[in-house]
Amino acid sequence: MAEVVVRNLVKTYAASAHRATDDVSLEVADGEFVVLVGPSGCGKTTLLRMVAGLETPDSGTVHIGGRDVTGLPARQRRVSMVFQSYAIFPHMRVRQNIGFGLAMRKVDRQELERRVQRAAELLQLEDYLDRFPAQLSGGQRQRVAVARAIVVDADVLLMDEPLSNLDALLRLQFRTELKKLVRQLGTTTLYVTHDQAEAMSLGDRVAVMRDGRIAQIGTPLAVYDRPDEQFVGGFLGAPPMNFFPAQVRLRGADPQLVVGEDTWPAPAHLKAYADRSVLVGVRAENIQVTADPPAAGPGAQPGWSAAVVEVVEPTGAAVLLTVRLDTHQLKVQAPPGFPARPDDTVWLRSAPEMLRFFDPETSLALVTT
Ligand SMILES: Nc1ncnc2c1ncn2[C@@H]1O[C@H](COP(=O)(O)OP(=O)(O)O)[C@@H](O)[C@H]1O
Ligand SMILES: [Mg+2]
Incomplete structure (x- = not known):
């Protein structure tokens, strides 16, 4: 096991005008599970491949376990990688596929068999060891790819969208199993996905990438609750964080938010933004909603606003409302069975401490301490 330290990695592909990774730095602690998440093309695969030694950076360094591996080929880095495309060999049985990396390393026969057996047990493949990949389901093939990666006892496990070829239900099942497996192994893991729910569920920490850089890194809840920029709040969560502009006004010493015709109480730290416009961010589940007019x-x-229901979407565990508040569309999470139909009026409020604030020009979170 080992920690991974990435310093100032820059990579521009020959055919491209822009940087695929733009000065990325990242530390993954020994035994930690870090997920890189972001939209397609933001540089996740490029970053992972530079850690693996499959891509050469223009500048910057990669250290694994304290050793500078920047100039070393992949096979000298003690890393193991799982690809989106499985990359398992169709002409080899599951047993040979899993043992492939060990055979290449000339591990002795008994040891090889013992380790293949153990990996097969961990991934519930014992009954399939003598099958060919064509005789397996997609989920089983993906397990073979993971088994092959863990069997070699690498210091670092690198996974690039390993669940993306699975259907929704299998994805969820395998995600849970993978989390358990990685915990059992205790191997330092860097994992790439474009799926924000997968990132949140798997990672000890999540690094949200955008345009070749890391926009924010932190525990899933910290990044979800306190995005450093609008992009992060809009990328994590289903539905994404709501955003709407508001004016900050002082009433006496207390800051208030002017939202359309209404005023909402605002946290004290907004005093510094008196008479300025801010972008308010609030999660659907942090908005209280009632179908009855609140008591006057x-x-x-204080701080209830009337809004008009546009769409009602029951999800089972909740009802997701799309409402119009002044000129803004918001997603609001109501309890299951909430009695609302399109064109109904509902009332909303949000506790001041649940609101986040961003600079409307830069989209960066306002400094709030
Ligand atoms: N082999 C390549 N040649 C040229 N451009 C590439 C190559 N691989 C990736 N890119 C470009 O680099 C950027 C980052 O790509 P990638 O790391 O694959 O992103 P992600 O994995 O987040 O989808 C994209 O703009 C992509 O088009
Ligand atoms: Mg990719």
Whole structure:
């Protein structure tokens, strides 16, 4: 096992005008599971392949277990990689496929068999060892690819969208199994996916990439709850974070948000932004919603806004409402069975501490401490 330290990796492909990775730095601790997530083309595969030694950076370094491996070929890096395309050999049985890396390393026969057996057990492939890949389901083939990667006892496991060829249900099942497996192995793992739900569920930490750089890295919940930029809040979560502009106004010493015709209480730190426009970010589940007009008068909770329901989507565990608030469309998560139909009026509010704020010009989170 080993930690991975990536410093200032820059890579521009010959055919391309822009940088595939643009000064990326990243540290993966020994035994940690870090997920790189981001839209297609943001540089995830390129970064992973540079760690693997399959791609040469223009500049920057890669250290694995304290050793500078930047100039070393893949086979000297003690890394093991699983590709999206499985890349298992159709003419070899499962047993030979799993043992391939060990055979290449001239591991002795008994040891090889013992390790193949152990990997097959971990991935529930014992009953399929004598089959050819064509006689397996997609999920089983993917297991073979993972078994082949873990069997060699590499210091670092690198996986590039290993679940993307599976259908939705298998993806969910295998995701859970993979998480358990990686925990058992305790191997340092760097994992690539474009699927934000997969990233959140698997990673000890998640690195959200955009345009060749890491926009934010942190624990799944930290990144989900406190995005450093609008892009991150909009990329993580289903539905993504809601965003709408508001004006900050002081009433006495208290900052308030002007949203359309209404005013909402705002956290105290927004005082510094008095009389300025901010972009408000709020998650669907952090908006309270009621079908009855909220009580008015003294002691009533402030900050309710009327909104018009446009779409009602029951998900089973909740009801997802698309509503229009002033000129803005928001997604709101209501409890299951919430009585709303299109064109109904509902009332919304959000606790001030659940709101996030971004600079409308730069889209970066406002400094809030
Ligand atoms: N072999 C290549 N030659 C030229 N451009 C490439 C090559 N591989 C990737 N790219 C480009 O580099 C950028 C990053 O690609 P990639 O790392 O594959 O992104 P991701 O894995 O996040 O989808 C993209 O703009 C892509 O088109
Ligand atoms: Mg890729």
